[in-house]
Amino acid sequence: MRIAIIGGGPGGLVTAYYLQKRLPGVCNITIYEASGRLGGKILTRQFSQAPNKYEAGAAELYDYSQLGPDPLKELIAELGLTTSPMEGRTVVMDNHILNNSKDIEYAFGKETNKALRRFRLKARDAISPAEYYESDWKQDNADPYSKHSFRCLLNKVKDHHARRLIEVTVHSDLATEPENTTASYGLQNFLMDESDYMKLYTIDGGLERLPQELAKQLNANVLLNRTVLQVESAANNTYSLTSRHQGKVATEVYDYVVVALPNNWLMGIQWGGELLQKAMRKHHAHYDYPAHYLRVSILFKKPFWRSEISGSYFMIDAFGGCCIYDESSRETEGEYGSLGWLIAGEQALTLSNLNDSQLAELVLENLPACLQHGRSLVLESQVHRYTGAVNGLPGGRPFRETDSRHLPEPTQHNRLFVVGDYLFDSTINGCVDSADVVAECIIEKIKMPQVPVANPIPIMAIPADPIHSKS
Structure with missing residues (x-):
């Protein structure tokens, strides 16, 4: 399964780690990070x-x-x-x-x-x-x-x-x-x-040892200095993700997308389609404190x-x-x-x-x-x-059921998840809890029997230019 994780902070790294650990050999993970380093607010x-x-x-x-x-x-x-x-x-x-x-x-x-x-x-x-x-x-x-x-x-x-x-x-x-x-x-x-x-x-040795050790454990494509521009639905229940690196724009297709960004960064991405766009705006507004x-x-x-x-x-x-x-x-x-x-x-x-x-x-x-x-x-x-x-008010008001906090649009976009400390308590602990919820949701969906799709429509993808890759 092709899984894109947007954000190389603790939420994205822990999500990738849990997926890789609990579903070995199944997930082909790509992490998109806009900055030149992993770790986010752990520095x-x-x-x-x-x-x-x-x-x-x-x-x-x-x-x-x-x-x-x-x-x-x-x-x-x-x-x-x-x-x-x-x-x-x-x-x-x-x-x-x-x-x-x-x-x-x-x-x-x-x-x-x-x-x-x-x-x-x-x-x-x-x-x-x-x-x-x-x-x-x-x-x-x-x-x-x-x-x-x-x-x-x-x-x-x-x-x-x-x-x-x-x-x-x-x-x-x-x-x-x-x-x-x-x-x-x-x-x-x-x-x-x-x-x-x-x-x-x-x-001991600094909190940044946590993301550093997580990164060492991952068998994932890590794309640094890569800004995600757009996410939208594609054929066969997939998502196309468009990003930019050094002035070059590339598009890839994924089966799942995990958005592991601070809430204030969500509106920097163009969410394709009216339904998804409305859902992401509503999600952002609910947690906009x-x-x-x-x-x-x-x-x-x-x-x-x-x-x-x-x-x-x-x-x-x-x-x-x-x-x-x-x-x-x-x-x-x-x-x-x-x-x-x-x-x-x-x-x-x-x-x-x-x-x-x-x-x-x-x-x-x-x-x-x-x-x-x-x-x-x-x-x-x-x-x-x-x-x-x-x-300043993690969890938003009113509080939502745990799974629904992580799934902004469940009807037609049930493979697009969000991860963030703001969904729980604005701590690294909350970030780990959030990553655990999303990893379990994805694992459950992957293990479900798949309904075959007749005559799949091919999607043309522009190859990404990886900055770092572990095999």
Whole structure:
């Protein structure tokens, strides 16, 4: 079976891996990737002035294994990759370093502590660890917290400092503003800090080792720098796919098409035929809740912050709430230190208009007072922009049944699927879950008895110019 996968990010790679593993020798897979690399938002880089690596895209992975099967963690182990836990408990707000409830009470008083405790109990009462793990789309649609915004819920927290602390804590995970997402999604992100709900971890050597190892396992044609222009129905229940590479346009025919792109990229493809075009536009609109990230990574002569703050990451109240990762904590050796700012939401969208040097200066200006001395230790800065690349309300509203989320037009285009983290929870974990759903759907269809087609109509195809091929 000829299968085209549009997008060489984690969704496309995992889909290809699952198909190849579960249906060996049956699938002839071609991956179309518009950029010059595989991995999408999983991007590990190294500074030019020191051997220190840093995460320039996705920052961490989530461990649900204490609650049930964890497909991503199982995949990582299957690929022979090792992992390390991540933890962080510090929030810096109004220049107060807050590590625990005693620090909060000392800085802001008993009422703030009580308000935070009430909110945490409310969140845990609304979503138990089991419910967090076993998300049910029907129950999610009926949940009253999915009917109003997270801002409405925050406004019910009367203590000003408690309300700000909650918002600062979750802002980087939301990647959008509280008024633009639901109370339910806000609570889910708040509960990420509860250890009985999930734990955080990283891959030793960098998160990009995941797509790199997946690519090594694939027996597929990988076409880099190849932009898909059009997808449309062809004869005999197939699809013609037109792409461009170095000014040359080519068309190929496939039995199945998997679109593994961020939602905001879907409208860059021309979907042939009125029915498919309407379905893809409707699909895009249903999940059109763009959210934004801005990554600023800075190398320092030494990890100056560790005398004040420990852990893999900490939160500050700048930029509406910003997570700063101790990137150098991922490595065990070396004298240098590096921090990675994860700016989110509207601030990320607006500030992405600044040039790289302006952004580096801005994040340094917004360091807490106790860390300002580190500005004299800067060696290098790097910036990566992800505007509209994630989703502020994954799953859309209302939630749809899992299979139908991945099949935009089921009547006449039941061999065209979509894969994406935005269909679940805007994480790499969700991306893997989505790839698993689509791989199983395709396998089920391939195994079904085929009805022979009389007098098939030949389709003329212009040969593609492969950039990379493994046989």
